[in-house]
Amino acid sequence: MSNSDEEINNTFVHNTKKRKKTGRLREVMKKLRVSTHEPGDDCRCKRLKCFDRISSEQSAKFLKDFNSMNYTDEQNIYLCGLMNVYSIKRRRSRKTEEMDANFHQTHFTYKVRVIENDETKEEPVCYKAFLSIFGIIKGKLEHLQKSLKMSGTAPSDKRGKSGSNKRLDNNIKDLICNHIKSFKGRQSHYSLNDTKKEYVPEDLNIKKMYKLYLDAYESQNHVCYETCRTIFNTEFNISFGYPRTDTCSACDEFKIKAKALRAEGNIVELIRFTILNNLHKKKAQTFYDRKKNARIKSKSDVEFQAIAMDYQKNVSLPNISTSDVYYKRQLSMYSFNIHALGDASSYFYTYPETCGCKGSDEVVSFLFQYLTNHLDSRVKHLEIFCDSAGGQNKNYTVIRFIHFVVHKMKLLDSIKITYPIREHSYLECDKNIGLINLKAHIEVP
Structure with missing residues:
Protein backbone atom coordinates (compact mmCIF):
# COMPACT_ATOMS: atom_id res chain seq x y z
CA MET A 1 0.00 0.00 0.00
CA SER A 151 -19.72 -12.10 12.53
CA GLY A 152 -20.18 -13.23 8.94
CA THR A 153 -20.16 -9.61 7.75
CA ALA A 154 -17.61 -7.15 6.43
CA PRO A 155 -15.73 -5.10 9.06
CA SER A 156 -16.60 -1.45 9.49
CA ASP A 157 -14.16 1.43 9.81
CA LYS A 158 -14.21 2.33 13.50
CA ARG A 159 -11.69 5.15 13.37
CA GLY A 160 -13.02 8.18 15.15
CA LYS A 161 -15.95 6.24 16.64
CA SER A 162 -14.41 5.04 19.87
CA GLY A 163 -16.70 7.25 21.93
CA SER A 164 -13.90 8.01 24.36
CA ASN A 165 -14.08 11.78 23.76
CA LYS A 166 -15.76 13.59 26.59
CA ARG A 167 -18.74 15.75 25.75
CA LEU A 168 -18.91 19.31 27.02
CA ASP A 169 -21.16 19.66 30.02
CA ASN A 170 -24.24 21.78 29.36
CA ASN A 171 -23.65 23.85 32.49
CA ILE A 172 -20.13 24.76 31.33
CA LYS A 173 -21.43 25.61 27.86
CA ASP A 174 -24.07 27.91 29.37
CA LEU A 175 -21.36 29.51 31.47
CA ILE A 176 -19.27 30.22 28.35
CA CYS A 177 -22.28 31.63 26.49
CA ASN A 178 -23.17 33.92 29.39
CA HIS A 179 -19.56 35.08 29.52
CA ILE A 180 -19.62 36.02 25.83
CA LYS A 181 -23.00 37.74 26.22
CA SER A 182 -21.55 39.87 29.01
CA PHE A 183 -19.59 41.82 26.37
CA LYS A 184 -22.32 44.20 25.30
CA GLY A 185 -22.32 44.69 21.55
CA ARG A 186 -24.33 46.97 19.35
CA GLN A 187 -25.83 46.77 15.89
CA SER A 188 -24.77 48.85 12.90
CA HIS A 189 -27.29 51.47 11.91
CA TYR A 190 -25.97 51.35 8.32
CA SER A 191 -27.64 47.98 7.80
CA LEU A 192 -31.08 48.91 6.52
CA ASN A 193 -32.32 45.32 6.70
CA ASP A 194 -33.14 43.48 9.90
CA THR A 195 -30.02 41.71 11.15
CA LYS A 196 -28.89 40.21 14.45
CA LYS A 197 -25.19 40.84 13.89
CA GLU A 198 -23.52 42.74 16.71
CA TYR A 199 -20.22 44.57 17.00
CA VAL A 200 -17.95 44.68 20.04
CA PRO A 201 -14.94 47.00 20.57
CA GLU A 202 -12.02 46.46 18.21
CA ASP A 203 -9.51 46.01 21.05
CA LEU A 204 -11.18 42.70 21.93
CA ASN A 205 -10.57 39.31 20.34
CA ILE A 206 -11.37 35.68 21.10
CA LYS A 207 -8.10 35.06 22.94
CA LYS A 208 -8.66 38.03 25.24
CA MET A 209 -12.21 36.87 25.95
CA TYR A 210 -10.88 33.39 26.72
CA LYS A 211 -8.26 34.75 29.13
CA LEU A 212 -10.94 36.75 30.94
CA TYR A 213 -12.99 33.56 31.20
CA LEU A 214 -10.05 31.71 32.76
CA ASP A 215 -9.51 34.53 35.26
CA ALA A 216 -13.13 34.29 36.36
CA TYR A 217 -13.86 30.54 36.23
CA GLU A 218 -10.49 28.72 35.99
CA SER A 219 -10.72 27.11 39.43
CA GLN A 220 -14.19 25.62 38.84
CA ASN A 221 -14.80 25.03 35.13
CA HIS A 222 -11.80 24.77 32.84
CA VAL A 223 -12.16 24.39 29.08
CA CYS A 224 -9.62 24.65 26.29
CA TYR A 225 -9.32 27.60 23.92
CA GLU A 226 -10.61 25.65 20.91
CA THR A 227 -13.87 24.89 22.74
CA CYS A 228 -14.50 28.57 23.45
CA ARG A 229 -13.57 29.49 19.90
CA THR A 230 -15.96 26.90 18.45
CA ILE A 231 -18.85 28.12 20.61
CA PHE A 232 -18.12 31.74 19.66
CA ASN A 233 -18.13 30.97 15.92
CA THR A 234 -21.18 28.67 15.92
CA GLU A 235 -23.47 30.14 18.57
CA PHE A 236 -22.95 33.87 18.04
CA ASN A 237 -22.97 36.39 15.20
CA ILE A 238 -20.42 38.89 16.52
CA SER A 239 -17.69 40.91 14.82
CA PHE A 240 -14.87 42.90 16.37
CA GLY A 241 -14.72 46.64 15.69
CA TYR A 242 -17.53 49.10 15.10
CA PRO A 243 -18.24 50.00 11.45
CA ARG A 244 -18.59 53.65 12.48
CA THR A 245 -18.55 55.51 15.78
CA ASP A 246 -21.48 57.81 15.00
CA THR A 247 -25.12 56.70 14.87
CA CYS A 248 -28.19 58.22 13.29
CA SER A 249 -30.13 60.36 15.78
CA ALA A 250 -33.42 59.77 13.92
CA CYS A 251 -33.00 55.98 14.12
CA ASP A 252 -32.00 56.15 17.79
CA GLU A 253 -34.99 58.37 18.55
CA PHE A 254 -37.35 55.92 16.85
CA LYS A 255 -36.00 52.96 18.86
CA ILE A 256 -36.50 54.82 22.15
CA LYS A 257 -40.01 56.01 21.28
CA ALA A 258 -41.05 52.63 19.87
CA LYS A 259 -39.97 50.90 23.09
CA ALA A 260 -41.98 53.37 25.18
CA LEU A 261 -45.06 53.11 22.95
CA ARG A 262 -45.01 49.30 23.13
CA ALA A 263 -44.89 49.49 26.91
CA GLU A 264 -47.85 51.90 26.93
CA GLY A 265 -49.80 49.86 24.38
CA ASN A 266 -50.29 52.83 22.05
CA ILE A 267 -50.49 50.89 18.77
CA VAL A 268 -51.77 53.79 16.62
CA GLU A 269 -48.85 56.06 17.47
CA LEU A 270 -46.42 53.15 17.12
CA ILE A 271 -47.65 52.47 13.57
CA ARG A 272 -47.23 56.16 12.67
CA PHE A 273 -43.65 56.23 13.94
CA THR A 274 -42.90 52.95 12.13
CA ILE A 275 -44.08 54.44 8.81
CA LEU A 276 -41.92 57.54 9.33
CA ASN A 277 -38.90 55.41 10.19
CA ASN A 278 -39.39 53.25 7.09
CA LEU A 279 -39.59 56.41 4.96
CA HIS A 280 -36.39 57.64 6.60
CA LYS A 281 -34.62 54.38 5.69
CA LYS A 282 -35.99 54.46 2.13
CA LYS A 283 -34.44 57.88 1.62
CA ALA A 284 -31.14 56.58 2.95
CA GLN A 285 -31.31 53.57 0.65
CA THR A 286 -31.92 55.85 -2.35
CA PHE A 287 -28.52 57.46 -1.80
CA TYR A 288 -26.77 54.07 -1.71
CA ASP A 289 -28.65 52.88 -4.82
CA ARG A 290 -27.57 55.96 -6.77
CA LYS A 291 -23.98 55.48 -5.68
CA LYS A 292 -24.07 51.80 -6.70
CA ASN A 293 -25.49 52.61 -10.14
CA ALA A 294 -22.88 55.34 -10.64
CA ARG A 295 -20.07 52.92 -9.73
CA ILE A 296 -21.33 50.35 -12.26
CA LYS A 297 -21.72 52.98 -14.97
CA SER A 298 -18.24 54.46 -14.38
CA LYS A 299 -16.68 51.02 -14.95
CA SER A 300 -18.25 50.65 -18.39
CA ASP A 301 -18.46 54.24 -19.69
CA VAL A 302 -15.12 56.00 -20.28
CA GLU A 303 -16.85 59.39 -20.46
CA PHE A 304 -18.39 59.05 -17.02
CA GLN A 305 -16.73 59.06 -13.59
CA ALA A 306 -18.08 59.01 -10.03
CA ILE A 307 -16.15 59.99 -6.91
CA ALA A 308 -16.76 60.07 -3.16
CA MET A 309 -15.03 62.56 -0.88
CA ASP A 310 -14.81 63.11 2.85
CA TYR A 311 -12.57 64.43 5.64
CA GLN A 312 -10.76 62.15 8.05
CA LYS A 313 -10.95 62.50 11.81
CA ASN A 314 -8.46 65.06 13.13
CA VAL A 315 -5.15 63.65 14.37
CA SER A 316 -3.58 65.57 17.24
CA LEU A 317 0.22 65.61 17.29
CA PRO A 318 2.27 64.43 19.01
CA ASN A 319 0.20 61.25 19.31
CA ILE A 320 2.06 59.54 22.15
CA SER A 321 1.08 57.85 25.40
CA THR A 322 2.63 60.42 27.74
CA SER A 323 -0.09 61.87 29.95
CA ASP A 324 1.37 65.41 29.91
CA VAL A 325 0.56 65.67 26.19
CA TYR A 326 -3.18 65.92 26.92
CA TYR A 327 -2.64 69.12 28.94
CA LYS A 328 -0.59 70.89 26.30
CA ARG A 329 -1.64 72.51 23.05
CA GLN A 330 -1.33 70.04 20.20
CA LEU A 331 -1.04 70.40 16.44
CA SER A 332 -4.01 69.12 14.41
CA MET A 333 -3.41 67.21 11.20
CA TYR A 334 -6.17 67.20 8.55
CA SER A 335 -6.62 64.63 5.80
CA PHE A 336 -9.05 64.83 2.88
CA ASN A 337 -9.78 61.73 0.77
CA ILE A 338 -11.15 61.44 -2.78
CA HIS A 339 -12.12 57.92 -3.86
CA ALA A 340 -12.79 57.15 -7.55
CA LEU A 341 -15.62 54.62 -7.74
CA GLY A 342 -14.72 53.46 -11.24
CA ASP A 343 -11.23 52.07 -10.60
CA ALA A 344 -11.16 52.25 -6.75
CA SER A 345 -8.18 54.62 -6.80
CA SER A 346 -7.74 56.78 -3.71
CA TYR A 347 -6.12 60.19 -3.20
CA PHE A 348 -5.24 61.71 0.17
CA TYR A 349 -4.56 65.42 0.76
CA THR A 350 -2.87 65.84 4.14
CA TYR A 351 -1.82 69.12 5.77
CA PRO A 352 -1.45 70.63 9.29
CA GLU A 353 -3.71 73.30 10.66
CA THR A 354 -0.96 75.89 10.12
CA CYS A 355 -1.50 75.55 6.33
CA GLY A 356 -5.26 75.72 6.18
CA CYS A 357 -8.63 75.00 7.78
CA LYS A 358 -11.34 72.43 7.06
CA GLY A 359 -13.64 74.66 5.05
CA SER A 360 -15.14 75.03 1.60
CA ASP A 361 -12.07 76.77 0.17
CA GLU A 362 -9.90 73.74 0.95
CA VAL A 363 -12.50 71.35 -0.52
CA VAL A 364 -12.68 73.15 -3.86
CA SER A 365 -8.86 73.39 -3.94
CA PHE A 366 -8.57 69.61 -3.63
CA LEU A 367 -11.32 69.08 -6.22
CA PHE A 368 -9.58 71.41 -8.65
CA GLN A 369 -6.26 69.59 -8.20
CA TYR A 370 -7.96 66.21 -8.76
CA LEU A 371 -9.85 67.37 -11.88
CA THR A 372 -6.80 68.89 -13.53
CA ASN A 373 -4.18 66.27 -12.59
CA HIS A 374 -5.82 62.89 -11.96
CA LEU A 375 -9.14 62.76 -13.83
CA ASP A 376 -9.06 61.04 -17.19
CA SER A 377 -9.21 63.53 -20.06
CA ARG A 378 -11.90 61.45 -21.77
CA VAL A 379 -14.35 62.00 -18.90
CA LYS A 380 -17.16 64.42 -19.77
CA HIS A 381 -19.61 63.79 -16.93
CA LEU A 382 -18.78 63.67 -13.23
CA GLU A 383 -20.95 62.66 -10.27
CA ILE A 384 -19.88 63.52 -6.72
CA PHE A 385 -21.11 61.80 -3.53
CA CYS A 386 -20.37 63.47 -0.18
CA ASP A 387 -22.00 64.22 3.17
CA SER A 388 -24.11 67.27 3.93
CA ALA A 389 -21.55 69.16 6.01
CA GLY A 390 -22.55 72.79 5.56
CA GLY A 391 -19.14 74.31 6.16
CA GLN A 392 -17.35 71.93 3.77
CA ASN A 393 -19.50 70.41 1.00
CA LYS A 394 -23.04 71.79 1.01
CA ASN A 395 -22.50 75.52 0.46
CA TYR A 396 -22.44 78.22 -2.23
CA THR A 397 -18.66 78.05 -2.64
CA VAL A 398 -18.78 74.46 -3.91
CA ILE A 399 -21.77 75.17 -6.15
CA ARG A 400 -20.08 78.24 -7.68
CA PHE A 401 -16.92 76.19 -8.26
CA ILE A 402 -18.91 73.52 -10.10
CA HIS A 403 -20.55 76.22 -12.24
CA PHE A 404 -17.10 77.68 -13.00
CA VAL A 405 -15.65 74.31 -14.09
CA VAL A 406 -18.55 73.54 -16.43
CA HIS A 407 -19.38 76.95 -17.92
CA LYS A 408 -16.14 78.95 -17.70
CA MET A 409 -13.33 76.41 -17.91
CA LYS A 410 -15.43 74.02 -20.04
CA LEU A 411 -13.46 71.17 -18.47
CA LEU A 412 -16.56 68.94 -18.16
CA ASP A 413 -19.99 68.91 -19.74
CA SER A 414 -21.84 68.25 -16.49
CA ILE A 415 -21.22 67.73 -12.77
CA LYS A 416 -23.85 66.22 -10.48
CA ILE A 417 -23.47 66.28 -6.71
CA THR A 418 -25.58 64.08 -4.43
CA TYR A 419 -26.07 64.66 -0.69
CA PRO A 420 -27.55 61.92 1.51
CA ILE A 421 -29.91 62.44 4.40
CA ARG A 422 -28.30 63.26 7.71
CA GLU A 423 -26.06 60.62 9.36
CA HIS A 424 -26.57 58.04 6.59
CA SER A 425 -23.54 58.94 4.50
CA TYR A 426 -21.39 55.82 4.60
CA LEU A 427 -18.87 56.22 1.76
CA GLU A 428 -15.92 54.28 0.38
CA CYS A 429 -13.73 56.97 1.93
CA ASP A 430 -14.54 55.53 5.36
CA LYS A 431 -12.94 52.22 4.34
CA ASN A 432 -9.80 54.00 3.12
CA ILE A 433 -9.55 56.08 6.27
CA GLY A 434 -10.05 52.98 8.40
CA LEU A 435 -6.81 51.54 7.03
CA ILE A 436 -4.84 54.31 8.74
CA ASN A 437 -3.84 53.46 12.30
CA LEU A 438 -4.75 56.54 14.30
CA LYS A 439 -3.38 54.92 17.47
CA ALA A 440 0.15 54.66 16.14
CA HIS A 441 3.02 56.46 17.85
CA ILE A 442 3.32 59.76 15.93
CA GLU A 443 5.48 62.69 17.02
CA VAL A 444 5.80 64.95 13.95
CA PRO A 445 3.65 65.50 10.85
Missing part, protein backbone atom coordinates in the same frame (compact mmCIF):
# COMPACT_ATOMS: atom_id res chain seq x y z
CA SER A 2 1.56 3.31 -1.08
CA ASN A 3 1.08 6.54 0.85
CA SER A 4 2.87 8.95 -1.50
CA ASP A 5 1.30 12.34 -2.14
CA GLU A 6 0.53 11.51 -5.77
CA GLU A 7 -1.40 8.41 -4.77
CA ILE A 8 -3.61 9.88 -2.06
CA ASN A 9 -7.28 9.74 -2.98
CA ASN A 10 -9.28 12.98 -2.83
CA THR A 11 -11.82 11.54 -0.41
CA PHE A 12 -11.06 11.87 3.28
CA VAL A 13 -12.74 10.72 6.47
CA HIS A 14 -12.48 13.07 9.42
CA ASN A 15 -11.62 11.86 12.88
CA THR A 16 -11.05 13.57 16.21
CA LYS A 17 -7.84 12.71 17.98
CA LYS A 18 -6.71 13.92 21.36
CA ARG A 19 -3.19 14.89 22.16
CA LYS A 20 -1.44 16.40 25.16
CA LYS A 21 0.02 19.87 24.85
CA THR A 22 1.31 22.07 27.69
CA GLY A 23 -0.35 19.80 30.24
CA ARG A 24 -3.83 20.14 28.75
CA LEU A 25 -5.89 17.96 26.47
CA ARG A 26 -7.02 19.64 23.30
CA GLU A 27 -8.88 18.28 20.30
CA VAL A 28 -7.30 18.32 16.88
CA MET A 29 -8.70 17.17 13.55
CA LYS A 30 -6.87 14.43 11.70
CA LYS A 31 -7.65 13.36 8.15
CA LEU A 32 -7.76 9.60 7.65
CA ARG A 33 -6.81 8.85 4.09
CA VAL A 34 -8.13 6.16 1.78
CA SER A 35 -4.98 5.16 -0.10
CA THR A 36 -4.71 4.12 -3.73
CA HIS A 37 -3.72 0.46 -4.22
CA GLU A 38 -1.20 -0.78 -6.75
CA PRO A 39 -1.20 -4.13 -8.58
CA GLY A 40 1.16 -6.88 -7.44
CA ASP A 41 3.23 -9.52 -9.21
CA ASP A 42 2.13 -12.67 -10.99
CA CYS A 43 1.06 -15.39 -8.57
CA ARG A 44 2.64 -18.14 -10.76
CA CYS A 45 -0.11 -20.49 -9.66
CA LYS A 46 0.22 -23.96 -11.28
CA ARG A 47 -3.14 -25.24 -10.01
CA LEU A 48 -5.55 -22.47 -11.09
CA LYS A 49 -3.27 -20.53 -13.49
CA CYS A 50 -5.04 -17.33 -12.46
CA PHE A 51 -3.25 -14.80 -14.67
CA ASP A 52 -3.51 -17.08 -17.71
CA ARG A 53 -7.31 -16.99 -17.48
CA ILE A 54 -7.56 -13.29 -16.49
CA SER A 55 -6.11 -10.77 -18.94
CA SER A 56 -4.11 -7.72 -17.90
CA GLU A 57 -6.95 -5.43 -19.12
CA GLN A 58 -9.44 -7.19 -16.88
CA SER A 59 -7.07 -7.08 -13.93
CA ALA A 60 -6.50 -3.35 -14.46
CA LYS A 61 -10.28 -2.76 -14.57
CA PHE A 62 -10.75 -4.65 -11.27
CA LEU A 63 -8.16 -2.45 -9.59
CA LYS A 64 -9.56 0.77 -11.08
CA ASP A 65 -13.08 -0.01 -9.84
CA PHE A 66 -11.68 -0.89 -6.43
CA ASN A 67 -9.71 2.36 -6.14
CA SER A 68 -12.72 4.43 -7.24
CA MET A 69 -14.50 3.53 -4.02
CA ASN A 70 -14.42 6.48 -1.64
CA TYR A 71 -14.68 4.80 1.75
CA THR A 72 -12.94 1.93 3.52
CA ASP A 73 -16.27 0.33 4.46
CA GLU A 74 -17.26 0.24 0.80
CA GLN A 75 -14.00 -1.49 -0.12
CA ASN A 76 -14.39 -4.03 2.68
CA ILE A 77 -17.92 -4.96 1.57
CA TYR A 78 -16.72 -5.35 -2.01
CA LEU A 79 -13.83 -7.66 -1.05
CA CYS A 80 -15.92 -9.76 1.34
CA GLY A 81 -18.44 -10.30 -1.44
CA LEU A 82 -15.69 -12.02 -3.45
CA MET A 83 -14.78 -14.36 -0.57
CA ASN A 84 -16.52 -17.58 0.43
CA VAL A 85 -16.02 -19.15 3.84
CA TYR A 86 -16.62 -22.85 4.53
CA SER A 87 -16.77 -24.58 7.91
CA ILE A 88 -14.71 -27.75 8.26
CA LYS A 89 -14.21 -30.05 11.21
CA ARG A 90 -10.51 -30.53 11.18
CA ARG A 91 -7.55 -30.61 8.92
CA ARG A 92 -5.23 -33.58 9.09
CA SER A 93 -1.83 -32.82 10.47
CA ARG A 94 1.35 -34.67 9.65
CA LYS A 95 2.77 -33.91 13.06
CA THR A 96 2.95 -36.79 15.48
CA GLU A 97 2.21 -34.78 18.55
CA GLU A 98 -1.47 -33.90 18.73
CA MET A 99 -0.79 -30.82 20.85
CA ASP A 100 1.50 -29.39 18.16
CA ALA A 101 -1.03 -29.86 15.34
CA ASN A 102 -2.77 -26.84 13.80
CA PHE A 103 -6.56 -27.11 13.72
CA HIS A 104 -8.54 -25.08 11.15
CA GLN A 105 -12.22 -24.30 11.61
CA THR A 106 -12.78 -22.41 8.33
CA HIS A 107 -11.60 -22.46 4.76
CA PHE A 108 -11.73 -19.51 2.32
CA THR A 109 -12.03 -19.39 -1.46
CA TYR A 110 -11.60 -16.30 -3.62
CA LYS A 111 -13.06 -15.18 -6.94
CA VAL A 112 -13.40 -12.28 -9.34
CA ARG A 113 -16.36 -11.32 -11.51
CA VAL A 114 -15.57 -11.28 -15.22
CA ILE A 115 -17.92 -9.94 -17.90
CA GLU A 116 -17.87 -11.87 -21.18
CA ASN A 117 -20.48 -11.57 -23.93
CA ASP A 118 -22.64 -9.34 -21.70
CA GLU A 119 -22.71 -12.08 -19.08
CA THR A 120 -21.10 -11.98 -15.64
CA LYS A 121 -19.34 -15.09 -14.47
CA GLU A 122 -17.19 -15.80 -11.47
CA GLU A 123 -13.63 -16.97 -11.94
CA PRO A 124 -11.88 -18.59 -8.95
CA VAL A 125 -8.43 -17.25 -8.07
CA CYS A 126 -5.83 -18.25 -5.51
CA TYR A 127 -4.84 -16.42 -2.35
CA LYS A 128 -1.79 -14.71 -3.89
CA ALA A 129 -3.67 -13.68 -7.05
CA PHE A 130 -6.44 -12.09 -4.94
CA LEU A 131 -3.85 -10.01 -3.10
CA SER A 132 -2.08 -9.06 -6.33
CA ILE A 133 -5.18 -8.09 -8.33
CA PHE A 134 -6.54 -5.67 -5.70
CA GLY A 135 -3.15 -4.49 -4.42
CA ILE A 136 -3.84 -5.29 -0.76
CA ILE A 137 -1.48 -6.72 1.82
CA LYS A 138 -1.72 -9.92 3.81
CA GLY A 139 -2.73 -8.14 7.03
CA LYS A 140 -5.70 -6.52 5.29
CA LEU A 141 -6.98 -9.89 4.08
CA GLU A 142 -6.50 -11.49 7.48
CA HIS A 143 -8.58 -8.68 9.00
CA LEU A 144 -11.39 -9.45 6.54
CA GLN A 145 -11.15 -13.19 7.26
CA LYS A 146 -11.37 -12.63 10.99
CA SER A 147 -14.49 -10.48 10.61
CA LEU A 148 -16.18 -13.07 8.37
CA LYS A 149 -15.39 -15.85 10.85
CA MET A 150 -16.63 -13.89 13.88
